[in-house]
Amino acid sequence: MTDTTGETTAGPRRPRLNLHVLGPVLALIALIILGASLNSNFLSYGNVTNVLARSAFIGIIAVGMTFVITAGGIDLSVGSMAAFVAGVMILAMNAMIPTLGIGVPLIVAGMTVALLAGLGAGLINGFLISKVGIEAFIVTLGSMGIYRSLTTWLADGGTLSLDFDARSFYRPVYYDGILGIAWPIIVFALVAILGELAMRKTPFGRHCAALGANEQVARYSAVKVDRVRMATYVLLGMLVGVATIMYVPRLGSASGSTGVLWELEAIAAVIIGGTVLKGGFGRVWGTVVGVLILSLIDNILNLASIVSPYLNGAIQGVIVILAVVLQREGKSAD
Amino acid sequence: MSAVLEARGVTRSFGPIRVLHGIDFALLPGEVHALIGENGAGKSTMMKILGGYLSPTEGELLLDGQPVRFADQRDAESAGILMIHQEFNLALQLTVEENLFLGREKRRGIFLDKAAMRDEARDLLARLDCHVNPRARIRDLSVPDRQMVEIARAIGRNARVLIMDEPTAVLTGRETDVLLGQIERLRAQGTAILYTSHKLDEIARIADRVTVLRDGSHITTRPAKGFTEHGMAEAMVGRELSDLFPPKPVAGDDIVLEVESLTVPGKVRDASFSLRRGEVLGFAGLVGSGRTELMEAIVGLRPATGAVRVNGKPLAAGSVLAARKAGLVYLTEDRKEKGLLLGKSLTENLTLLALDRFGTLTIDKRAEDKALTRAISDFDIRVKDRGMTAGSLSGGNQQKLLLAKTMLAEPQIVIIDEPTRGIDIGTKQQIYDFIAALAAQGKSVIVVSSELAEVIGLADRVIVMGRGHIAGELTGDAITEDAILRRAMGVGELTGASA
Structure with missing residues (x-):
């Protein structure tokens, strides 16, 4: 039968789609101009480094979240998972000091533990979702509570602290860098670039989008649906591990309140960036822009005393809703 | 007899692309009017315009001889024009009866009058010779059953004009018979029915008049009597059709x-x-x-x-x-x-x-x-x-x-x-x-x-x-x-x- 909706897309769609794509970028530029005009320190090396380095944790996680959401899933557990991985990493490193001493091997061992813990946590989420067939929302809501509680339990209600000497040795991983660029920024940039490539250029990225768009079609097209879905959660888990590796040297401790609400910030960044919450379409660079928008709002409120920083959450909330409204505008042009 | 719904010089463009060119078309009460054409001929657009889903770029619609503009499909529905889609308009999680009365629930005071709705639902389905349970959820029904529910929904809304977009595409032969029987009943009651199908034998069987569209233009409107299937196919394609099936290949041994x-x-x-x-x-x-x-x-x-x-x-x-x-x-x-x-x-x-x-x-x-x-x-x-x-x-x-x-x-x-x-x-x-x-x-x-x-x-x-x-x-x-x-x-x- 004739499907005439097609003709609508042929003509007026392009310019609107561009606006839809450019929206987050324009918002980011506007924020930078606003920040620079409000405070002369805004564009200083110190402030820029500070903003970018602090965005790195959420940013690295949000890149992984982009794949999960694109494939039609969601992961609410990443904040708790980060706290748990940090706790396990600190405990493991403290326990290994007598054998390994304080030095590079200890740091490498700690990093390995963090990556493995993240991978394991992602595997459990992925297994329950794709093999057992429980809804992602339910599984990760459950694991969110479990990891949060396990962390509090490991810390016995208090704080897990890395051995003082080990912490001093590990600190540069957060505070130093090469050519004046801090390590967290370098790692975030690498993760983002690799993520963007994976999303746009690899069969994995294509399969994620196909799975999120219509799982049946993916299945009928010989896509190993379970495996792809599982892989998105494992990838996210590992990136939580990477984020934790960058986070632990900053404070050298973890507690039950580490990483609270990170999951929502990560999801918000993904959505602001133009990835469709229902899945089927994802944009890693958009997510990066989304993360930057969120942290710039925070930064500007702290630097300029026009609006109380306490309203940070409210402004971010408005931005998220606005982003989705814009997304829908883009859709109605289809 | 005067037309219940008429299109005069209807043109429709999507952006720079014009898909309908000045179509004149009249639907009489108590007739089954078949609209046929190849994919892309403009049938869907035409039906959507008549059903209030789209508005014409140029030209006008007349309802009972009076010019009319439908703001949307609901507007058309309240004028008694209902369209049944290939992709159904049913809420999958709701039951058959809930769907039948969606948006026009019967009430007693502030509460729903479930008993009355159930009785009427049963009655509607019985008229269609359809044996689904009114309390079954749509998602549990087969595709042909869903089709029947969709038709029951339209009948329940007292349609004066029923627009059916390939209603039999998903039906078996027996179900098609039931549906065609029902269409005949509606016709006898004076309902105007616009009908599309790719099954030309069906059209020869049920239609009173046939309108052929090709590339967005009106080719012909003729009484179905004497319009052979072959003739319809050629009018749609615009050229002579040779044998539909190619010679059968010879299979190998392995x-x-x-x-x-x-x-x-x-x-x-x-x-x-x-x-x-x-x-x-x-x-x-x-x-x-x-x-x-x-x-x-x-x-x-x-x-x-x-x-x-x-x-x-x-x-x-x-x-x-x-x-x-x-x-x-x-x-x-x-x-x-x-x-x-x-x-x-x-x-x-x-x-x-x-x-x-x-x-x-x-x-x-x-x-x-x-x-x-x-x-x-x-x-x-x-x-x-x-x-x-x-x-x-x-x-x-x-x-x-x-x-x-x-x-x-x-x-x-x-x-x-x-x-x-x-x-x-x-x-x-x-x-x-x-x-x-x-x-x-x-x-x-x-x-x-x-x-x-x-x-x-x-x-x-x-x-x-x-x-x-x-x-x-x-x-x-x-x-x-x-x-x-x-x-x-x-x-x-x-x-x-x-x-």
């Missing part, structure tokens, strides 16, 4: 596919058959006889017991990828839900099944682009813009894209389920030619179809399924409609099935 005692729990029992090189094997049977389930099980889409061998080698169970790598592919009957990603680009759809041919680490986009160019020319896919989504192609072109996607995997054995569902006659012929060409190249094809003419015209051997098992096999001149139907209904065994 067996490429063997299916042994395949059982899908609850759907298929103990099915065994084989397929030869260069053969076109037909699979006939009623809807629900297990044909689709059997095919899906063969390619690993459904859990099953039994054995499948391709070129003598056993095929790993439960893996579509393994089947594809062995050269065995399945083209689904449900191209909108299982075949194509409607919101994605043509390229992404085209290469999804054979993505590993376009690079292992990264996707070679230039090669993808070339593949699209080749597919568009090889399969004659009419695209307005290479960047368009698959969902904005017309049905026939979607089917061609699905064919192109499947053939990109370079299969040796192709299973095509309902190759021409919802497709116009010109495209049908192209697809038939394509199937014959595949067989001539030494590939083997299984054609599953509810259209008996299709199975008879294409295949040199036909397997008939009935109630989950293979009920008979026919070859050569023994393949007749009568023979197939008797086996499908389980009354043919006595007269000697050869399987």
